[in-house]
Amino acid sequence: MFPFNACVERDCDRNSVSGFDRCARHMADPRVAAAGISEILLSTTNVKDLNLAGLEIVGQDLSARAFYGCSFMGSTLRNIAFTGSTFRMCFLDFSILQSCDFSKSDIQFCSFAGCAFTDCAFENSELVHNNFNGARIEECTFNSSNLYNSRFIRSEVTRTEFRDCDVKRAYFLFDLEKDVSFKFSNTQEAIRNVDQAYL
C-alpha cells in the first residue's frame, strides 16, 4: 500500500506525493512531479505503492502494466492507454479520466468513487469488486466485461454500453441511466433495489 507520509504543509491532512514531501496541492509546480512519476511509470512494468494523488498525466502508453496499492486520488488522466493492465487495491477516487483505454484489463478491489469518466473503454475486462459509486460515466464502453460485485450506487451513466456483461451482484442503486444499453447482460442478477443489497 502507498505510504501515508503527511504533507509537510501546516494543517494539511493529505498524503505527500511519492518522492516528495508535499501533496500535489502544495507543490510549487506539480508538473515537475508529474513528469518524474511519468518516467517511473514508463520505465517499469510493476508499479507498487506509488502515490500520485492530484497530479495530471497526459498522453502516455501505460499498457500491460501492473499497479498494486497505488493512489491516483483526485488525479487527471487524459489519453492514457492502460490496455491489458492489472490493478489491485488502487484508489482513483474523484479523479478525472478522459479518453483512457482500460480494455482487456484485470481490475479488482479498486475504488473509482466520484470519478468523472468521459470516452473511456473498459471492454473485455475483469472489473470485479470495484467501487464506481457516485461516478459520472459518459460515452464509455464496458462491453463483454465481468462486473461481479462492483458498485455503481448513485452513479450517473450517460450514453454508455454494458453489452454482454456479467452484472451478477453488481449494485446499480439510485443511479441515473440515460441512453444506456445492457443488451445480452444478465441484468436480472444485478442488485437493483436496496432490499436485495442486504440479502
Place this chain on the structure above:
Amino acid sequence: MKLYFQYSPYGSSNVFLLGCDETGDAILVDPAEFTVNLLRFIEKNGYYVRTVLVTHNHKHHIRGIATLMKIYEARIYASKAMICDFPSTVVRDGDRFDLCRGLDAEVLSVPGHSSDSLAFRIGKLVFTGDTLQAGLIGSTISKYGNALLRRSISQKILNLADDTILLPGHGPPSTVGAEKRFNLGFDDEAKKNRTRKYDLFL
C-alpha cells in the same frame, strides 16, 4: 507495511492481511476462512501471523480462526472475551495497541450492526467490518440500532480525513470522502425505498 486482500466465498467476506516487512509479523483482519492458498502466501512471504483483529463475532468473519490457531500462536483482539473458543484480548473504544514496529492500531467502537462491532484504525486505513461498506451502512435489527450505527459512523469514521481508506468486511474498498457524499445509509430517500428496514445482514 504491505496490505493484501483475499475474497472469501464463505459469506462473500473480505479477509485482509497486513505484513510488516521489517519484523515478518503479520496481522489478519476478520479471517472468514484460512485457506491453503492464504497459508502458502503467508509462508512464501516469510510472515508469521502474530495478531488477529476481529471486528465482530459473526461466523462469516471468524471461522478461519480455528484453523489459523493450529498453525500460529496469534493474539486475538476483539470486544468479546472468547472468539471461536479461543481467549481474546478484550479491547474497548479508544484503546491503542502495538501491532509491529512503528505500527499501532486504534479501536473504534461502532455498535449497531452488532453490539460488539468494532473498527480498527491503522494509520490512514480503517477496517470497518460490517458497520460501513461502499455506499451502504450495515444492517441492523431495530430502529434504535440503525440510529446508533449512523451516529457512531458519523462521529468516529466520517470525521476522519477524506483520503482515509475504508476496508469493509464485504464489497469493494472506499474512502471517507466518497462515503460522506454517496452512502445511502445517510440518504432519507433511500431509507423510504426500503421495505424490510432492519434485516440482519446475511
